[in-house]
Amino acid sequence: MSSLIIVVLVLNLLHILFSTVSVRSDQSVLPIRSFKVRENATYDCVDINNQPGLGHRLLQNHTIQMKPSVSIHELRNHIDNNKSYSSEIGCPDGTVPILRISNEYNTKAQLFSEKYFHPLTVDNPGAHIVGIRSSTGPYRGVEASYNGYTQYIEKDQASYSEIYIGSWLNNQVNYIQAGYIINPSFFGTGQLWTYGYFKGKDGKGCYNTACDGFIQVSRKIPIVQPININPGDSDWSRWSIHQDKATGNWWLTQLIENAPNVDIGYWPKELFNILNNGANIVGVGGVVQASHNGSSPPMGNGNFPVGSHKNSAMFTNIEVLDYNYISHKMNYFPTEILVDSPQCYDIRIGKVKLFHSKRLGFFFNYGGPGGKFCGV
Ligand SMILES: *[C@@H]1O[C@H](CO)[C@@H](O)[C@H](O)[C@H]1NC(C)=O
Ligand SMILES: *[C@@H]1O[C@H](CO)[C@@H](O)[C@H](O)[C@H]1NC(C)=O
Numbered sequence: 001m002s003s004l005i006i007v008v009l010v011l012n013l014l015h016i017l018f019s020t021v022s023v024r025s026d027q028s029v030l031p032i033r034s035f036k037v038r039e040n041a042t043y044d045c046v047d048i049n050n051q052p053g054l055g056h057r058l059l060q061n062h063t064i065q066m067k068p069s070v071s072i073h074e075l076r077n078h079i080d081n082n083k084s085y086s087s088e089i090g091c092p093d094g095t096v097p098i099l100r101i102s103n104e105y106n107t108k109a110q111l112f113s114e115k116y117f118h119p120l121t122v123d124n125p126g127a128h129i130v131g132i133r134s135s136t137g138p139y140r141g142v143e144a145s146y147n148g149y150t151q152y153i154e155k156d157q158a159s160y161s162e163i164y165i166g167s168w169l170n171n172q173v174n175y176i177q178a179g180y181i182i183n184p185s186f187f188g189t190g191q192l193w194t195y196g197y198f199k200g201k202d203g204k205g206c207y208n209t210a211c212d213g214f215i216q217v218s219r220k221i222p223i224v225q226p227i228n229i230n231p232g233d234s235d236w237s238r239w240s241i242h243q244d245k246a247t248g249n250w251w252l253t254q255l256i257e258n259a260p261n262v263d264i265g266y267w268p269k270e271l272f273n274i275l276n277n278g279a280n281i282v283g284v285g286g287v288v289q290a291s292h293n294g295s296s297p298p299m300g301n302g303n304f305p306v307g308s309h310k311n312s313a314m315f316t317n318i319e320v321l322d323y324n325y326i327s328h329k330m331n332y333f334p335t336e337i338l339v340d341s342p343q344c345y346d347i348r349i350g351k352v353k354l355f356h357s358k359r360l361g362f363f364f365n366y367g368g369p370g371g372k373f374c375g376v
């Protein structure tokens, strides 16, 4: 019990030390500290045990897992190092950064979740997909390096670059995806953001920490972050989604070059009913959602995958964890190439050796300009 008292004292002390205290309208708890990283991006440091994700009815009895039982480094035999990663955000111990969003955007996010198309089936009007998928699971995870670009996207369009895992059985779908997103109706701006999304057992889903389900554990890297890049430039990241060996929870990890990996957080196993023994499907690629009038946004950087590999968006070093947690290049497994609207978006599987010193792995270029005639 004494440790509890100390925690309370420390929290109170921190509360006094940091003056930037504000109140979330929909929350009774005062954040200990807040970080405003952009015009429309403010994070409140929220008590890790009182974060929105835990509000899910399936997580009543959930105990927070602070780190993976086996790190992705150990699973993959990577060499970690001790350089630290600098972040604009650094919440005090015992708290995690949660993006503050207005009720208006929260409602929009929920509506978007309801109708959101997912890459396991291509049945949503106006959604188009390009990518690679393997459906001979069970798999324990997927990992890739990929880039995100800023693009002009209309208010009712969206464009994603994502890795995903999922299972599909008797009309039930469970899945998780993460990567880059541009979705103005969702964020209020046409900026590029990082994101994560899940659809669980009850058919309901949620983006990021806008509603319940995802458990944020990193104090520095929130699941949803605005990316500051100039038009034409791209932001590279390497992410992994993998199932914890001991708990069965699904971790989202950012693998940062020359710094230790950051385990951002996880989707608890309680949220799912057909992912407990791995996922049947893993995939990576681009997804877009057209306007109501059928006009489709650009995918990737808007260029078709022609010419130099630097001309269009890319996924590289795509690795998949098999049922026994052995890592393989994705093309070790049977793969399908997904292209549903080749007049608007295409893919080119890599054949050249790109980086002389680095292991290339399995890669591809993809994307396209979109337009009015991409089909439905
Ligand atoms: C912030 O969001 C508002 C809409 O809520 C928008 O009008 C404004 O342009 C946004 N600011 C930035 C910097 O994106
Ligand atoms: C939580 O535990 C209680 C008591 O054991 C049980 O009645 C309840 O069903 C559990 N809730 C969930 C979501 O598992």
Ligand SMILES: *[C@@H]1O[C@H](CO)[C@@H](O)[C@H](O)[C@H]1NC(C)=O
Pocket: 082, 083
């Ligand atoms: C960090 O790594 C460097 C070598 O890369 C080593 O010299 C140094 O002692 C290490 N520091 C710690 C705190 O482990």
Ligand SMILES: *[C@@H]1O[C@H](CO)[C@@H](O)[C@H](O)[C@H]1NC(C)=O
Pocket: 154, 155, 156, 291, 293, 294, 295, 372
């Ligand atoms: C479709 O709607 C977008 C706005 O969402 C608009 O920019 C575009 O001109 C419209 N296209 C047609 C053919 O009406």
